[in-house]
Amino acid sequence: MSNFWINLYKFPRFLVSVLLGFFLTTFQPIFKLLKNKSNRLILIMISLNIIGLLYRIIQKMTGIK
Incomplete structure (x- = not known):
């Protein structure tokens, strides 16, 4: 049960890194243009x-x- 709380604690960092990566890979070609x-x-x-x-x-x- 303690693994659940550890994973739940790490989720906000994971979510922020996924969203940041999504926006960087999406907008990088636009910035090149x-x-x-x-x-x-x-x-x-x-x-x-x-x-x-x-x-x-x-x-x-x-x-x-």
């Missing part, structure tokens, strides 16, 4: 379009005008 000026402009335009699309979808789903 931002180094080039033409890629930066394209990436910003795509990001703004995605944000605008999500905004419109949520607006239509909730009925907010």
